[in-house]
Amino acid sequence: SVIAYCLGITEVDPIALDLYFERFLNVKRKNPPDFDIDFCWNQRDDIYDYIFQKYGEENVALMGSMSTFKGRSILRELGKIYGLPKADIDRLVKNPDSMLNKNEVTEMIVSVYEKMKDFPNQRTIHASGVLISEKPLTYYSALDYPPKGLPTVQFDMYTAENIKLEKFDILSQRGLGHINDCVVMIQENKKEKVDVHQPERFLKDPKIAAQLRSANTIGCFYIESPAMRQLISKLGCDTYPVLVAASSIIRPGVASSGMMKTYIERHRNPASVDYIHPVFKAQLEETYGVMVYQEDVMKIGHHFGGLDLADADVLRRMMNNKYRDRTEVLELKARFFENCKIKGYTEKTTELVWMQMESFAGFSFNKAHSASYAVESYQSLFLKTYYPIEFMAAVLNNYGGFYQRKVYVNEARKSGARIALPSVNDSQYGASVSGVTIYLGFDCFLNLEAKVARCIVEERNRNGQYTSLENFVLRTHIGLEQVVLLIRCGAFRFLQIGKKELLWEAHLLMSGQQKVSMRTEMPLFATSSRKPILPKLETSLLEDIYDEIELLGFPVSESMFYLTKSDYRGDTLAVELLQKEGEVVRIVGDFVCDKTVHTKNGQLMKFGNFFDVNGDFIDTVHFPPILKSYPLQGNGVYLIEGKVILDFGVPSVEVSRCARMPLKPDPRSL
Structure with missing residues (x-):
């Protein structure tokens, strides 16, 4: 609403975007409108309080x-x-057609399966809903205290609406955390104060437009996913209105209906657009006659079908609501058709328009939401464009988004950052930036206790840097197991002593140590224990990399390509695919993620995403027969063979064969 914009609650100007107020509130609306507010993911508990x-x-x-x-x-x-x-x-779930599933018990399970679908399972908590009432809520429901420890009613949102209780959605997301933390890091690292509000200036910035057009959007809220990056490239998206539209047409229902393809074709060639009726050109020219938003259903219902805006919104909500009353829809449909007849439209045109409205409204997206998401994406794009190192560190601190952590580390490197392993003298609990170096935080350890990580930082802040392993142990009183994790990951490399020598020292120093609480005061006198005299111990980069994978989940000192037995890297790179349409290529990629979809006949296929040796993305398509013969098996380096295909100028590899490449043996187990 305009009021929310004027109060600074939202950055979206409803007048500039021609948002209908009737979408928010009108005389025929029976229930109060939702007021959804996104908060930073780590601040939601404060909002609850x-x-x-x-x-x-x-x-x-x-x-x-x-x-x-x-x-x-x-x-x-x-x-x-x-x-x-x-x-x-597991076999019954993953391979239901297996002959081993043909027995009396499994047949009984399958026969009951369909009957149980959509039956109640257990009570739970709504993802974000909070009820605020004038009277105590015990007037309406018994309350219980689930694991969150906050009182929870025993009915759902539909019952709450019937009772006329007000529901507020207290939503949380990590994208706001990226922005907040990045602003703080820029202040600390570059002594610059950055304002990310009043984003109108970002919308006109040519550097940000180029960043968006290149689909270099890793870390930028919802526009970082493989599907969204592909859509941005297909559209050549470099403006705010197009990004707002992309936010809606990326939704699964729109894509499967064919509307996404239609929109891309018309966007790339506006001269070819054939509008159903002049009203579509007048009202939907911005989206080339395609109903992209829920508000578009209102526009056509009002301007084409002669309904007032209140009725048009009722129609929009009925079409979008799976609990709709068909009688009311039919009444509005009759009025719509009668108005169209009076206006002189042919019955065929009216039927076609109604069919489009009905088919699209069920999965269309609210334009105000799309616009809000696009504004936040532009704020992230601004930070990524002008402060890429601080931005990627902030993404790491908010535990990323769509991808696993190694993707954001790769992106930070490509942005010019030097990635440093955790260090007891340099790292914070989360990632931190010093110049162009990102020090990974102690939170990236898979098995380091959070209280240990915080103790290391707090003790260093109080009493200065650690001077030796013994000094560290005496000051923190951390147990041997946790010290070993830190040593193996190179957190004591400032001592310039090998990891194996430090492990010997730690075991001799801490053997027989009783588990005690971590102290917060300095020892009264500095001590020095005897260090073992050891022969020269061998070490290798390969061993370090395997340690990093075990302890952090990904390598830092080198990429996964270093681990492959073969030096073969294929006959092409990601940047060369655009020039090789129709050619069969071999390319080597480090697995990033995949998405499983069902074909129209129910078979499984996948879309894959990989890095090449330069850290650039490769998109792959795995059709059912190929996927069955050459399955994707998660993380690893794959040799991929397939034909390069272009879809609206965006390359991908239609896979004919693929397999994980064998890795060098782990020297720690030899």
């Missing part, structure tokens, strides 16, 4: 919900009830 204190615990509670039995979970639950071993349950 504020609401409960402000309105009182008697009048505030979290929204309840009911989870239902769906998909594979039904098979797993029934498998447990019938006493099947885990291996049999």
